[in-house]
Amino acid sequence: MKHLIPNSRSWLPLACLTVLPLLSQAQTADKKTSIGLNVSALQYKGNYGSDYWDFSRNRYAPGLAINHYLGKGLDANLQAFYGELKGSRSANTFFATNIVNVNLGLKFKLNNGWALKEDAFIQPYLLAAPGWTYTSREGQFNGTRIDQDKSYFDLFAAAGINFRLGETVGLFVQTGQHAPYYANFDGDQTRDDNGWDDRFLQHTVGLTFNLGQAKDEDNDGVPDRKDKCPGTPAGVAVDANGCPLDRDKDGVPDYQDQCPDEAGKAELQGCPDKDNDGVADKDDACPDTPGKKELQGCPDADNDGVIDQNDKCPGTPAGVQVDANGCPLDRDGDGVPDYQDRCPDRPGPASNRGCPEIKAEAKKRLQEATKYINFEFDRAVLLPSSYPTLDAIVQILNEYPDYTLSIAGHTDSKGSDPYNLRLSHDRAAAARVYMLSKGIPDARIEARGYGETKPIADNATDAGRALNRRVDFDLYLTGDPNTAEVKYGPEPTMPDIVIPTTPVKKAPAKKAPARKAPVRKAAPRR
Template sequence: MKHLLSTTALVACGLAAAAPQAHAQSADRKWGISGYVSTLQYRGDLGRGYLNTKNNIYGGGLTLSRYLSKGLDINLSANQSVLRYPSDGVGFTPSGNRFDANISSFGLGFKLKLNNGWAIKEDAVVQPYILLQPGYSYIYTHRSDNFSTVNQNSNYGSFDAQGALGLTFRITPGFSLFAQAGQHVLFSDDARLDGVAGIGGDGFFNKYDQYLQFSAGFTANLGSTPDTDGDGVNDNKDKCPGTPSGVKVDANGCPLDTDGDGVADYQDKCPDVKGLAALQGCPDADGDGVADNDDKCPNTPAGIRVDASGCPLDADNDGVADNLDKCPNTPAGVKVDANGCPLDRDGDGVPDYQDRCPDRAGPASNKGCPEIKAEDKKVLNEATKYINFDFNKATLKPSSYPKLQQMVKILNDYPDYSMSIAGHTDSKGADNFNLGLSYERANTARTYLLSKGIAADRIEARGYGETHPIATNDTEAGRALNRRVDFDPYLTGETNAAEVKYGPAPTITEIKAAGKPVPTRANKVVPKKASMKRKAPMKRK
C-alpha cells in the first residue's frame, strides 16, 4: 500500500504542483509549473515538534498554476513527504511511542496575491501572497510501542486544509523562486497521522492531527510571448509596444531615431538634424517656437512673441511689432506713431481718433476740445436777458446787437462748437400762433449770426412755443420771463443742446429739408382745446 501511495503521488505531480501554487503568473504567461522541496514538522497526540529542525526529512512536489486576475491565481497540487516523530526516528516519546508517516496530499488552492497593482506593483521583485488550499491526503503510518514492543501499521484518507504565507522572488518574467510556510490540519474523527486516535485532549488544535510544511522551489511560467505591434520584437522585450505597422525599429522595439533628438524618424520632419519634439524634430535657432525651415525671421530676440511665420507679433496690426509697441491694443485702422501709440497732434493726451478737436488741445472730460472760458459762458447764459424783440413781432431791437456781436466773437474763438437757438413764448394766444412766433424769433437771431460770417451748419434754430415755461403764466412778470430766446453752445456733432434741455423739436433746417413750411404766425391757427370759453382779445407781445 505504501508503494501504491507513492506511485499515485508521483503521477499527480505530473499534473499539478504542491504547496507553492502559481508563482509570478501574468496576463501574458497564464500557466506556471512549480517544483519544490519541503520538510514537515509534527503536532498531535504524541507531542509537539514544531520548529524542531533536528534530523529533518525532506519531500517534494509539483504545482500547476493558472492566472485568473492581478490578485488571484488558482492551482492543482500534489505533494509526497515523510513525517516522523521523534524527529531522529530512533528514540521514543515519554509515553513510549514513535511513528513514521508517508503522506501523499492533493489540493485545489487559491492564491491571494498582494502584488495586485494597488498594494504592490504586479511586476515587483518581491511578491507576498496568502494561500488557502482545501485538499485530501492519503496517509500510511507505522507506529512502534517501546513498552509492548508492538509494531502497528495503518493507512487511511482524510480531508486536509492548508493555510500558508509565502514570498515569490521574480527573477525574469518566465522564472521565479519562492519560499512558503503552511499549516496543515487533517479533518477526520479517527485521524491517526501518528497511529494514535483521539488521546490528544480537548479543543480544535488538540482534536485533529496537524503539521507544518516549509517549502522552497522555483516556478516556470508558460505561455507564448506575443508581438502585439508586429515589429519583430516580442512584447516582453519591446520597450515601445505600440509602434505603428511598417515602422523600422531597433533591438528594443522602438522606432529608429537617426539624429537622436527623441523624435522617431517616421515622425521627424528633419530626421538628420537634432530638433525639438514640439516642432516634429526640427530645430528652432531663435527659440521662438517656429521651426527654422518655416521661420521668416530666424533671428528674433529671445522672449519676443511671434506670429505663425516666426516674425514679431503685431497683435493690433498697426505696423509696429508688439515688442516695440507701447500701445499694443490700438483699435484697427487707427494711425499710430513710431511707438505704436495713436497719434495725438495737439498733445492734449486725447488720441486723435477719440479727440473731437484733434488740432486744438482740450481735456479728456471735454473729448479733447477746449472748454469755453467762464467769462464767455456768462455772456451766453445772460444773452436771453438782452435779446429783445418788438411787441408781437420777430424784429430785433437795436439793443440786442451788442450781445449778438459778443456771441459772434465767441463762435469765432471756439470753432469746434455750434450754437443752438430756441425760441419760447408765454401762453397768451393760440398755440399755433405762439409756435410760429417762437420759430420766427429764433430764426431772426440765427439770420443775424449768419450775416456775420458764421457757417450755417453751426447754427440750429427751433421753436417750442409756450410748451416750456420757466415761470408762471398767471402773472405779467412770469409771462415776461417765458418770452425768451435761449443760446446754448455744444460741441459740433454732439446732441443739440436745446434738445437735451427741452426734448426733440425740428429745426428750421430740418423742416425745410423735409419740404414742409416753417411754422409762422400766418399759418392756420388751431384753437386750444383746454377751454371752451371765448378768448379775450389778444394782447400784443
Template sequence: MRPLFSTLRRLLPGAVLLAAGLAASPTLAQTADRKTAIGGSISVLQYQGNLGGDFWKLSTPQKVGAGGHISRYLSRSFDLSLLGNYENYRFVAPRQPYPELNAKVGMIDLGLKLKMTGFIPEDFFIQPYLMAGGGAFLASSTGNYNGINPDGSLTPGSVQGFSSSIQAFEVFGLAGLRFRLSPAIALDIQTSQHYPFSDRIDNITTSSGKLHDRFLVQSAGLTIAFGKAKDTDGDGVPDRKDKCPDTPTGVKVDVNGCPLDTDGDGVPDYQDKCPDVKGLAALQGCPDADGDGVADADDKCPNTPAGVRVDATGCPLDSDGDGVADYLDKCPNTPAGVKVDATGCPIDTDGDGVPDYQDKCPDRAGPASNKGCPEIKAEDKKILNEATKYINFDFNKATLKTSSYAKLNQMVQIMNDYPDYSLSIAGHTDSKGADDYNLRLSYERAASARKYMLSKGIPADRIEARGYGETKPIADNKTAAGQALNRRVDFDPYLTGDTNAAEAKYGPAPTIADIKAAGNKLPGKKTTGTGAPRSRKAPLKKAPLKKAPVRKK
C-alpha cells in the first residue's frame, strides 16, 4: 500500500505542471471544439464515522491533499471524468480519552458530469454542475480507540491501538462551480461526499452491519481544455469565428471565413461569372439591362419592355405558340394548333361566343351551354316529347297506323330544321307475353318508325333505333292503363357526337344498324309480322289548323 501512495504523491505534481504548460497553448475552456481537459486541485478531507467526525468544521486544523482529473466532452450537457485524490488525514475525537485516527487515503473514480450549460451558454462566466459515479477507495489507517472497543462497545480506561489497510469500492456525489477565468483556464470549486463500501477505515464496526465511515472532500483547482480548433471547411478560420462554416474547399475567404466578393453584388467570386461587374444572383452575378431575367450577353432582345415575360433567348414569350407574344395576347393559353385572330384569341366564325375549336356548330350560332349549337325551340321539343302518344301500331305488330304519319312528318321537319342533331328511337312493350317476343317486337316497332323517317330523306347516320322490350316500364304493368303507357316508342334528340339519348336514359342496347352490321338477326322470337307503312307518301307538312267556331253569346 505504501508504494501506491508514494506513486500518487509523485504523479499529482507532475500532472499539475503539465496542465500549466498546456495553458500557454492556444486553447479554450472545454467545449465541442476542445473535447479533452485536464486539471489539478488542492483539497481538504473531512471524516464522519464511529469515532465522531468533522464534517463542515473548517476551524479544525486540516492537512491539505492534492487531486487531478482528466475529462472528456460528451455533449453540451454531459462530460465523462476520471478523478484521483490523495489525502494525509488526522482526526482526534473532541472528548476524553480522545480516540485518534490517522489515515492515508487515495480515491480513484469515474464520474458522469451534468453541466448546466444545457440551460446557459457554454461561455458564461459561472457554470454550475453536478457529478456522480464510483471507483476505488484505498486507505492505510492507524490510531487508538481509548475506551472504544472494535465492536463499538465502550470500556472506560482501556487503550487499544490499531492498524488497517483498506481496498474497497466506493460511490460519490459531487457539486461544483466553474469560473471561466479566461478562454483557456477555468477555476473549479467543488465539494464531494464519498461512501466506501467498508466500515473498517477507523477499525470500528457494529453488529448491525451498517456502514458509518464516509468522507467529505472540499477542493479548489484549475482545469485546462486542449485540442485543435475545429475548422470544418478548412479555410483557416476556426468554426467559432467562421460566419460561413461550409465554404467549399480551396475557395478564398475573408477574415470572417466568407468567400470573397470583389464587385460586392452578393455573389461570391467563385460563383460569379462576371466578378468585376455588379450583377444579379439569379444570373450568377451578371447584369441584365432590361430586367427580363436573361443576362445581357445572352439576350437576343435586350430592349424588351419592362415586365414582359421572355423565353430563354430574352425575347417576348409566346406561351401558346400561336404567333402572338404573350404581352399582346389576350388569350395566352390557346391550345396548340388552334387558329387565332390578331389579338391571339381563337376564331369564332359564327360570333356566338364559343370558339370554333370548341363549337360543335361553328357555322350556326348557339349558346355555350349547348356547345355552340342552336337550341331546339320549346314548341319543337314539345312535339318530340309528346310524339310517343301519337305513334301507333297495328295490334301485336310493328306496322305503323296511318294516324302516326302526321306526327312522324313533324319530326322529319324538325330534323331538317336542326341538322346538327341526331334522333334516338327506343321501342318498349308491356309485360304481356314472352320476354324474347316482346324484345323483338320493341326492336321492330322502333325500326318501323326509323324506316319511315329515312324514307323522307333523313340520313341513316342521324337516326338510331333500338328496343328494350318490357325491361323499362314507366307505369304499373298490373293495370290496363299502366300497360298502355308502357307500350310506347320514345323519340329523343341529341347533338350528333354526344352520348345517345336512349342509352343515357335507359342504358346500353345494340342498335338495329349494329345488329345488321354484325350480320345478326334481331333478338328474340319472331313476331306475327311487321307489315309495311300503308303510305310512304304521307304529307311532310303539318295539316292546317282549323279555326275554332265563334261562340254566340
C-alpha cells in the first residue's frame, strides 16, 4: 500500500495560506454555491487507544467539498477527503490504514436571519452528513498480516465557524467526528457489540469562494424572484414569467419542439403521431397504420423485416431469412426454400427435401456391391479383389456429399452367436476404414454388425449360408435415421471377442491367386 499523506505537523498552517478552500457555505441566496479545497488533521480512537485532541499525533488529509444554498439557515453539503491513520503497539503489532471518505448532508446555519444576519461576519453552523468510508489496511497483529480493503457506512457530525471576509471569500474552521459503522482500522479482532469501536476526529481549516449569479441566474432577462422557470438555457426566448415560449401549447417549449406549430407528444419532441405507433408523422412512411420504428412506422406482420405492403410472401415463419420481397431464400433455386431444404446448396426435388436423388446406376452399384466384398477366411481382412468395388462406392460418396453411407455386416449361423456378431462388426469396420483412407470424412460412414441375426436365406444349405455371409451398403440423407437400423433395428451389443484383423502371413495370399475367384463367388469361408 502506498501512503500519500505527509506526516508533518507543519503542513496545516502552510495549507491555510496556499490551498484553495473547501466550499463551506454560500453567504446569500444570490451566491448559491461555494467550492474549494481544505486540509484536515485526523485523530484516531480505537483498540490501540485514543489520539483525540493530541495534535502531536495528527495525520493530515487534503479534501474537497461543494456547498449549495437551500434556504435561510440550511445548505446541502458534499465533502470528500483522502487520509491515513496509523498506530503501533510493538514491532509485530501495528497498522497503517488509508481512508477515502465521502459525506453528503445538511448544514444548519445560525446566520439564518433571526439568530444572526445572513451576511454576519461570524457564521456558526452544525453539520450532519452520513456517507461512505473506504479503507485499505496494512499491518500485523501479533505477527500475523491483517491486510484488508473494505467499505463502511459512515456517520459524521461536526460544528464549525465561517468568517465572512467579503461577499465572495470566507475562512472557516470545523471539528467533527466520523463513526464508520463496524469499521476496523487497526485490525484488532476484539470488538464490542455496538459497532463503534474505531472512529476518528477531523479538524478542518480552509478558505471558501462563493459562486453564483445575482438576480438573474439563467440570464433570460427575468429576475430570479419573478422567474417561474429558472434554469432556462441561454438564448431561449421566454415570456414575461421567464418560461420558454410554446406556440402550439403542447407542453413542449418551442426550443425543444421539432414541430412547434403542431400540438404533439413530449416523447416525440412535440410532434404528432396519428397512429400512436411511437413514430412521429413526419418520419412515418405509414402514418395511418401502426408499425415499427425500425421500418419507419410501417407494419410487418410476419416480422421478416419486409413491410407488409412490399411482402410477397406474408406469413413467413419467425427467424427465416428472406429476400427483398419477403420470400424465404432459396440459394440453389430448386423451389425448396433454404429453411426447409436439407441440401440448400445443391438442387433437388421437394419430394427428397431439396436434395439430389441418387441415380439408378448408383443404387444398382450399391445393391450389387455385396457380391464383390470378400475377406480372408474367418478373418476381418479385406481381400484385394474387394478394392475396386469399394473405390466405386467412394466415387458415389464424393458425388453425393449430402448423404451418409451405412455398412452392415452379416454372417451365417455356423459358429457361436457372440463370435459371429463380432466378426460381422469387424468386417463392416474394415470396409469403412478402407474408404476413410480414400479421404471420406469419418462422420459420413457408419459401420454395424448383426452377426447371424438377420439372414436373407436358409442357413441349412450351403447356398443359403453363402447369401447370408454379406456386407450391405446403403446411402441415406445425413441426419436421417441409419438405413441399417431402419431395416434391422439397433446393433446388438458387441461381445468381448477378438477377431484377427491382419493376416498372419502374406505369402499364402500370393501363392494361390487363382483361389480368390471362388472366394468372391461365395466359396466356403468364415
